[in-house]
Amino acid sequence: MRVYEIIKKKRDGHALEREEIEFLLEGYLRGDVPDYQMSAFLMSVFFRGMDGEETRCLTETMLRSGSLLDLSDIPGRKVDKHSTGGVGDKVSIILTPLVASAGLIVPMMTGRGLGHTGGTMDKLESIPGFRTTMTNDEIKEGLRRVGCVMVGFSEEMAPLDRRLYTLRDVTATVDSIPLITASIMSKKLAEGIDGLVLDVKTGSGAFMKDIDDARALAGSMVKIGNSMGVKTVAVITDMDEPLGMAVGNAIEVNECIDVLNGRQIDDLLEVTLYLGAMMLRVVGMEEETDRAVERLRGLIKDGSALKKFIEMVEFQGGNPAIVERRSLLPHSCLSVEVTSDREGFITAIDAEKVGIASMMLGAGRERMDSDIDHAAGIVLEKKVGDYVGRDDVLCTFCTSREEAVSMAERIFLEGVRIGDTPPEKRSRILEVVA
Ligand code: URA
Numbered sequence: 001m002r003v004y005e006i007i008k009k010k011r012d013g014h015a016l017e018r019e020e021i022e023f024l025l026e027g028y029l030r031g032d033v034p035d036y037q038m039s040a041f042l043m044s045v046f047f048r049g050m051d052g053e054e055t056r057c058l059t060e061t062m063l064r065s066g067s068l069l070d071l072s073d074i075p076g077r078k079v080d081k082h083s084t085g086g087v088g089d090k091v092s093i094i095l096t097p098l099v100a101s102a103g104l105i106v107p108m109m110t111g112r113g114l115g116h117t118g119g120t121m122d123k124l125e126s127i128p129g130f131r132t133t134m135t136n137d138e139i140k141e142g143l144r145r146v147g148c149v150m151v152g153f154s155e156e157m158a159p160l161d162r163r164l165y166t167l168r169d170v171t172a173t174v175d176s177i178p179l180i181t182a183s184i185m186s187k188k189l190a191e192g193i194d195g196l197v198l199d200v201k202t203g204s205g206a207f208m209k210d211i212d213d214a215r216a217l218a219g220s221m222v223k224i225g226n227s228m229g230v231k232t233v234a235v236i237t238d239m240d241e242p243l244g245m246a247v248g249n250a251i252e253v254n255e256c257i258d259v260l261n262g263r264q265i266d267d268l269l270e271v272t273l274y275l276g277a278m279m280l281r282v283v284g285m286e287e288e289t290d291r292a293v294e295r296l297r298g299l300i301k302d303g304s305a306l307k308k309f310i311e312m313v314e315f316q317g318g319n320p321a322i323v324e325r326r327s328l329l330p331h332s333c334l335s336v337e338v339t340s341d342r343e344g345f346i347t348a349i350d351a352e353k354v355g356i357a358s359m360m361l362g363a364g365r366e367r368m369d370s371d372i373d374h375a376a377g378i379v380l381e382k383k384v385g386d387y388v389g390r391d392d393v394l395c396t397f398c399t400s401r402e403e404a405v406s407m408a409e410r411i412f413l414e415g416v417r418i419g420d421t422p423p424e425k426r427s428r429i430l431e432v433v434a
Contacts, residue, residue: 248377
């Protein structure tokens with residue numbers, strides 16, 4: 001078998017055999033296949049795609065490249081959620097303790113932000129002392145004692161994905177359905193879970209801008225998950241506008257604590273409760289979505305979810321006093337208000353533009369190895385549908401990069417549309433793929 005022939009076969013649009021995929025990927029992991037050949041292969045997959053069998057084989061090979069978390073000795077139903085990435089998507093930080101407070105075991109594994117999208121791991125690291133790296137034994141101890149943990153994918157889990165993702169990131173091959181499917185599912189299937197809920201984002205701030213692509217990605221991941229023994233459901237949610245009010249790291253954690261304290265932020269709560277309900281349903285704890293939503297709402301109202309959040313933060317070395325004293329979270333030296341130059345109803349706040357502006361202010365990274373400023377970001381004062389007067393504040397920038405403010409402001413304002421009539425109110429839950 002020759003690597004050249006495998007690349008050529010995919011380039012010409014043919015389906016690869018299992019042995020060919022294994023030969024190429026295992027060779028890459030050993031260091032026998034150089035980055036330039038793997039890049040050519042990834043680009044061929046980007047243009048030619050992969051069928052279901054090839055995608056499954058790619059996922060399995062990536063899954064087998066590392067170790068699996070064995071949770072069989074931990075009693076209880078284990079469930080996780082994964083989002084394909086968006087702007088202001090802090091759902092996991094609320095959802096993990098919330099679902100754990102309902103009695104499920106949640107080994108939430110998360111990633112870092114890249115480009116205009118944020119990453120839960122970065123957000124959590126803005127909590128002073130919070131450790132996002134734990135050994136498998138520590139993860140299991142956390143699950144036994146607290147019922148949930150939130151950690152980064154360990155070095156040992158699906159190491160092939162980490163190497164491939166770094167390469168995809170610099171070769172413009174991230175937004176490919178089979179590559180995203182294998183990347184996400186190889187990590188999630190290594191977690192030892194019984195059920196998985198996927199939040200597939202679509203819209204300007206998502207990888208999948210188009211709903212048909214989101215459907216195809218959702219279908220592809222659901223099929224792989226179910227065929228490999230993990231009950232998997234996908235929910236397609238809207239990511240045209242940032243989720244909630246905050247976009248950044250510490251400011252998003254702050255918003256999560258607000259929600260756990262009972263603050264009503266409509267779109268954020270809608271998505272969180274719906275995904276949570278699906279997590280309860282996918283492992284058989286509830287049969288109906290509405291009942292599951294009410295159950296979760298009750299756990300926020302009576303303080304159980306916040307209590308679980310505090311336990312989790314404490315277990316992972318973080319300072320639980322942040323809940324009472326938000327000033328313990330990192331905060332920026334500069335706060336700049338961005339105002340509207342006309343009055344009317346907000347009809348759009350482009351999530352991608354807000355994500356880019358926030359990244360420029362220091363909240364995100366352009367490359368995997370860039371540093372981020374945990375305090376930086378954007379707090380929206382208005383959402384789509386709100387009325388805004390001339391000179392009213394649209395958002396506040398939090399940053400230490402004074403030099404980035406005017407460019408970030410220009411980009412932010414490019415994404416804001418104001419009209420004379422209010423837009424139709426839309427749900428952020430678009431479809432369920434089961
Ligand atoms: N998130 C991942 O983990 N992998 C991808 O390929 C895209 C989003």
